[in-house]
Amino acid sequence: MNSEMSKNASLWGLTPPVLRFVDDPSNSSSTYNAFSYGSGKIYYGYALFYDAKSKSSDNIVNAMILAHEYGHQLQFKNNLPSVKEKTARSMELEADGFAGFYLRKPSGFNKTDFSQIAKAYEFAASIGDNNTSSPSHHGTAPQRRTAVRLGFLLGEFNLSVKDFDSQFFHYYSNVLGGTDPSVTPNSASASAFKINPDIESKIQAHMEELKKITNGEISVEEFKNLN
Numbered sequence: 001m002n003s004e005m006s007k008n009a010s011l012w013g014l015t016p017p018v019l020r021f022v023d024d025p026s027n028s029s030s031t032y033n034a035f036s037y038g039s040g041k042i043y044y045g046y047a048l049f050y051d052a053k054s055k056s057s058d059n060i061v062n063a064m065i066l067a068h069e070y071g072h073q074l075q076f077k078n079n080l081p082s083v084k085e086k087t088a089r090s091m092e093l094e095a096d097g098f099a100g101f102y103l104r105k106p107s108g109f110n111k112t113d114f115s116q117i118a119k120a121y122e123f124a125a126s127i128g129d130n131n132t133s134s135p136s137h138h139g140t141a142p143q144r145r146t147a148v149r150l151g152f153l154l155g156e157f158n159l160s161v162k163d164f165d166s167q168f169f170h171y172y173s174n175v176l177g178g179t180d181p182s183v184t185p186n187s188a189s190a191s192a193f194k195i196n197p198d199i200e201s202k203i204q205a206h207m208e209e210l211k212k213i214t215n216g217e218i219s220v221e222e223f224k225n226l227n
């Protein structure tokens, strides 16, 4: 996991944050969680780690959860997400996007086939991180699937953290077709956004698919088999 942590950070040219494992033998299920703190620390529970590790030999579920938590570190450092909501939904969706991006990158987890990460994602997404008390903070399950898919598609390109943020929300709001103004980029972040022709053609080629994930026309099983 320390090497995963280092790969996450070096992908963005940063030094890794502190990663600590948390154990509680007297109440082992209490450590079924992972937390990312604004102070630059990620605490990872042993109960979560061992259960996630049992899911696959390549440990991709833990890699995905860690990449999501590291996404929060990128947000803390860069005052992101640029799209703010009353709940933490935009923060959580973007962290899912960062995780998809990391798993796609050759210098990250290097999975070129989405079906390899979607299966892991279903488990990872079922883990709540309790860094907010708002019960509605994660976004719906289809919205989260859309976010990780969009992040994965963006993983074919080289982006800075802030460019990832502006590209992510530009296309994510397109996916929703303007029906949810709260995730539409505000004027400050929209002005930082520039259309990249290669990204534009890649994402637009998947736009119908992304919309179908969001509105439930692509089932969970179909989602897992996207390539």
Ligand SMILES: [Zn+2]
Pocket (backbone or CB within 6 Å): 068, 069, 072, 092, 095, 129
């Ligand atoms: Zn989170």
